Amino acid sequence: MATTEVDDERIEELETLQSIYPELTLDPANPFSAQLDLLVAPAKPLPVTFEPDLGRPDHPAVGNTEANNTENAVVHRLAYLPPLCLKVELPAQYPAEAPPKVNLTTSPSWVPLDAIEKLEREAYLLWGEYSGGQMLFAYISYLQEAAETTFGLSELLLPDSVKAELLYYSKCTKKELFDQETFDCEVCLEPKKGSVCYRMERCNHVFCVNCLQDYYNNCIKEGDVNNVKCMSTDCGKHANGSKKERLVSPKELLQIPLSLEVVERYAKIKRKKKIEADLTIIHCPRSWCQGAMRTTKYPKIKDVREMDDSDSEADEPAEASSREEQAESGLERRRVGTVGMDRLAVCEDCTLAFCKVCLASWHGDFVRCEPRDSTQLTEEDQASLNFIMKNTSPCPTCAVPCQKSYGCNHMTCFQCKSHFCYLCGAWLTPENPYGHFNNPRNKSCFNRLMDMAEGDMANGAAQFGGARGAEQMAEFWEQEAMRIQMELNEQDS
């Protein structure tokens, strides 16, 4: 019996297989049976949807994956799936007269039954093709090839009960295989085992953890947060020459891992830089605080472990344009022209409620901002001021603006009782205020005591008749004269 066993073709084939696949296990109870786990690593990660109700037999949507995908189900793309376990048993007549008995399983079961059956049938077909020769190696190769395309499956709908196991398996296998690999770190120029390396999430570049830590720690220490991006030279390069590089998210930095303290500093500086660049953000007027006002645009950092945003520098031009608009209108950080409740801001640090315009603590909705100067007027107030500057004559003593509604051009200030000429703004002696209008030397006012007696601008006159109007007229004619002179000069040359 011993001699026949050694000569047995079946033993020979299994031994050969074992030398090719060391992980092949022979059944000690039955020397003619063996078991082999085959890795399922699809060339393209397989989209898998987990469906809570799939377990129920009465569920109508079983198999109708499309309908489910469109609903709120999340599609997971799995790079690795639990191995296909091949069990073969070679009957005494194998290979000449009987095919091998094959049994394919996965744990947990994830390959649809019809696909399993098709794979098992292939063993029989192959045995036929080999017309009674040893065909196990060919069959295993066939299974491995089929695994690369996940046995022809393009997507999968599975019950929610296997979700955790499958996701965990894919993640662990990925890590395990990565750890076994060797990478040349482009920074320290040393070959490093995968277990001390890290693969960047977005671009898949691999560096050793030491270099990543050194680099990012250094960047963050120096506040140079805009360099916290993938170190690779060909990262972010596009065919059209434009560069768009993304900053590494706080969450990913923690995975590398960087210390929580450093990552918190990173998130804080990044946020601060954004707030500083945004001119719509007003800072707390308390000199000991100077926190930013509360806003939904830049939420406060709560937990960096949850921050997986990786904003790019390319986001910035959009903000810059709105910044320019503000600069153009000549407004500073204080929101001149803001009225009512829109003026209310709350400091995110000390919770002081303050006014965006006058930077005083909040004075309520209907209060005008005090103190006021020309840089912090509301639009309405600015318009009034402009009108006053253009269309009134100031009292030569107290500068109170006035506009004549009717009467002669001898004015008495309602505030300081000074006498002055409405036309030229000259102070008039209270003893003889009318002398001014009777003196031919005062060319612009001589004999004009009663000009515009019906009131200034009463007859729809566009030009203000008072002192400032005269100034404006004078300026206008001076410019006209300049213009005419320039024209003449040009003609001459």
Next chain:
Amino acid sequence: MSAGAKKRIMKEYGECMAETPPGMKINFDERNMTKWEVLMDGPDGSVYAGGHFKLEIVFPNEYPFKPPVVSFRTKIYHPNVSNDDKGSMCLGLLRPDEWKPPNKVVAVLRLIQSLMVEPNIDDAIEPSIANEYKENRKEFEKNAKDWVKRYAK
């Protein structure tokens, strides 16, 4: 300087020795490996042909996270090299925001060689020389060759 940085500089030096880019010679002082002296020949066909230029490459403590600092110790008439006794350069990957840690000194040396063949006018440190290069190429070439004769022989 960290041990890692020293190791990397040694490695790069090894690579440079094994395969020195044509037209240059690197002098390396084991006692101060953070400062290399490079002798670069003016590339054939360029206005600097026939000249020999001494360059200094200083590695910062944070190398390779920060770029090396390059300066011409031999005076050179070039839009991208500062026309003073420093002879400094700051463009392309030598700029701190453009530098990436996997970049190597060899890449820097190649950049300098290519700039000697064709200056980068848009990124000139000497606008007047750049202007001359653009507007009056003959005059530029005459001056550059003049300087080669005077300083780089």
